[in-house]
Amino acid sequence: MKFTKAFTVLILVFILSCSVFIxxxxxxxxxxxxxxxxxEENFTPTKDKAMILIPGLMASALFNAETDEAIWSPKGxxxxxGEFDDNLSALDAKYEGNTYNNSDYDKEKxxxxxDLLIKYMGCDDNGVPNTTVRVANMSSENxxxxxxxxxxxxxxxxxxxxxxYDVVVWQYDWRQSNVESARxxxxxxxxxxxxxxxxxxxxxxxxxxxxxxxxAANRSRVELFMPFxxxxxxxxxxxxxxxSEEALAFVKDLFKxxxxxxxxxxxxxxxxxxxxxxxxKEFFELYGEGDSPIFINGQPATYSQFMDSLLTQSWVKGSxxxxxxxxxxxEAYQDAFFVNASYDSKNGVWVEDSNSEQxxxxxxxxxxxxVIGVGKFTVNRSHLVGEDTVSEDYTxxxxxxxxxxxxxxxNYIGVTGGQGNGKVFIRDYETGIFRGLGDGxxxxxxxxxxxxxxxxxxxxVYGVKHGPLLNDSVDSINGYCPAYLTGLxxxxxxxxxxxxxxxxxxxxSDVNGSGRPQNVNAVSDEIKITAITVxxxxxxxxxxxxxxxxxxKNKRKTKDNSAD
Numbered sequence: 239m240k241f242t243k244a245f246t247v248l249i250l251v252f253i254l255s256c257s258v259f260i261x262x263x264x265x266x267x268x269x270x271x272x273x274x275x276x277x278e279e280n281f282t283p284t285k286d287k288a289m290i291l292i293p294g295l296m297a298s299a300l301f302n303a304e305t306d307e308a309i310w311s312p313k314g315x316x317x318x319x320g321e322f323d324d325n326l327s328a329l330d331a332k333y334e335g336n337t338y339n340n341s342d343y344d345k346e347k348x349x350x351x352x353d354l355l356i357k358y359m360g361c362d363d364n365g366v367p368n369t370t371v372r373v374a375n376m377s378s379e380n381x382x383x384x385x386x387x388x389x390x391x392x393x394x395x396x397x398x399x400x401x402x403y404d405v406v407v408w409q410y411d412w413r414q415s416n417v418e419s420a421r422x423x424x425x426x427x428x429x430x431x432x433x434x435x436x437x438x439x440x441x442x443x444x445x446x447x448x449x450x451x452x453x454a455a456n457r458s459r460v461e462l463f464m465p466f467x468x469x470x471x472x473x474x475x476x477x478x479x480x481x482s483e484e485a486l487a488f489v490k491d492l493f494k495x496x497x498x499x500x501x502x503x504x505x506x507x508x509x510x511x512x513x514x515x516x517x518x519k520e521f522f523e524l525y526g527e528g529d530s531p532i533f534i535n536g537q538p539a540t541y542s543q544f545m546d547s548l549l550t551q552s553w554v555k556g557s558x559x560x561x562x563x564x565x566x567x568x569e570a571y572q573d574a575f576f577v578n579a580s581y582d583s584k585n586g587v588w589v590e591d592s593n594s595e596q597x598x599x600x601x602x603x604x605x606x607x608x609v610i611g612v613g614k615f616t617v618n619r620s621h622l623v624g625e626d627t628v629s630e631d632y633t634x635x636x637x638x639x640x641x642x643x644x645x646x647x648x649n650y651i652g653v654t655g656g657q658g659n660g661k662v663f664i665r666d667y668e669t670g671i672f673r674g675l676g677d678g679x680x681x682x683x684x685x686x687x688x689x690x691x692x693x694x695x696x697x698x699v700y701g702v703k704h705g706p707l708l709n710d711s712v713d714s715i716n717g718y719c720p721a722y723l724t725g726l727x728x729x730x731x732x733x734x735x736x737x738x739x740x741x742x743x744x745x746x747s748d749v750n751g752s753g754r755p756q757n758v759n760a761v762s763d764e765i766k767i768t769a770i771t772v773x774x775x776x777x778x779x780x781x782x783x784x785x786x787x788x789x790x791k792n793k794r795k796t797k798d799n800s801a802d
Contacts, residue, residue, distance in 0.1 A: 611677025
């Protein structure tokens with residue numbers, strides 16, 4: 239009797255568990271309660287290989303994971319402005335018209351936008367973003383990224399290689415550590431099952447990929463890596479972003495119309511990825527004796543002195559008074575990009591070799607073509623003065639002359655007054671002489687991993703600023719900048735050398751749009767109907783078992799009572 243009862247209960251628990259499991263299959267929504275970003279779940283790979291485009295810092299669109307409203311994109315800025323207006327109205331109501339010449343009101347008002355940006359852009363002491371987001375993907379309204387920066391390259395590659403490759407713009411939560419973003423990238427590639435991948439990145443997107451390349455197994459998958467203006471050895475702009483109120487000038491310009499005076503360095507200091515853009519030890523080694531990219535109180539600093547100075551700043555500490563781990567471990571993070579390797583002269587490649595004393599950047603262990611901007615004045619020295627202050631002036635900008643003669647842009651040298659119906663005006667093309675070893679943001683030797691700029695895999699772009707390096711874009715100083723004068727000019731020259739064109743590579747035709755997303759992880763109506771039907775049957779069965787057990791038990795009890 240006891241055995242029968244126990245067995246019945248076990249069967250009941252099993253059936254009810256199965257019912258709950260099956261009904262849960264009907265919920266195709268992502269878990270927005272999890273810490274961190276919610277990434278692409280619905281992409282349908284249709285090829286064995288992929289071309290993956292990855293934008294830079296702040297160039298991926300982010301959506302509130304709970305409301306799915308854009309919080310970082312052109313549309314997202316309008317939502318932020320709307321939230322700011324709501325907060326301002328609440329503040330006005332709090333003071334009930336007593337706002338004129340009220341220092342308390344003025345102080346709170348000054349914090350409104352600051353706190354809003356910290357809420358959506360900042361991270362906690364552990365480097366986890368304050369607000370959980372859904373990252374834009376190929377199903378999004380603007381699948382080529384938040385600001386269209388990858389759009390031109392995407393259209394070009396998709397038009398030429400869609401039958402051999404899935405062409406994807408992979409966006410990420412740029413607020414978190416690039417290590418975390420690389421982990422999500424690896425998961426995405428593994429999930430899609432691509433045997434080979436090519437990476438085309440802009441700016442910090444190259445740092446995400448470099449973190450991916452730290453794993454030798456990941457390096458074996460890479461067919462081509464083409465970083466456009468990647469600060470592989472760091473950028474002096476990161477120093478400004480952390481030590482100066484001129485931080486994140488791009489964001490400041492977007493909101494200056496509000497007439498608000500706020501310190502974006504406070505926001506930048508809460509973003510782990512900004513710290514990861516600081517100059518590396520290898521960047522310091524590019525400077526001669528008695529010189530340095532960083533001067534502290536007028537004296538050239540070594541890398542160690544700079545790191546020591548960073549760790550003494552009050553703003554690197556968490557709520558517990560200790561230096562935050564992602565800052566404390568920054569040197570180890572940077573060192574991990576460099577591995578022991580030896581040069582295979584026969585094949586002309588670097589090969590990982592634990593017995594070698596030579597170290598190279600991980601990007602040098604895969605087929606990489608570095609696209610490097612030159613000809614724009616770029617800060618190459620920053621002066622730290624006391625706590626919280628950085629100064630730069632015109633003399634701190636590199637003004638080295640560089641000649642574009644003999645480059646793929648030579649046909650445009652000698653043009654006076656413009657080219658192409660007067661739309662183009664890159665003034666330095668009149669002589670072909672450009673000044674500045676960088677693109678205005680990233681020093682040239684950082685983008686080349688310290689390699690000589692005339693190396694065979696270093697592709698120079700002349701007179702184009704950092705933003706338009708891989709885009710047909712508007713340059714506020716030089717006017718309209720067409721694709722044929724940007725890094726995109728190298729696509730047709732480089733990519734065919736890395737793309738197999740045999741019929742065996744044509745896995746599928748373009749019937750499904752070659753990797754355009756389909757909602758495969760969302761549960762289909764047929765599956766939902768089946769799940770509901772089976773779940774209902776099993777639930778009815780469970781109820782029947784319970785009723786049978788109860789009735790049988792009552793019947794036996796009645797029979798026993800009658801016998802008494």
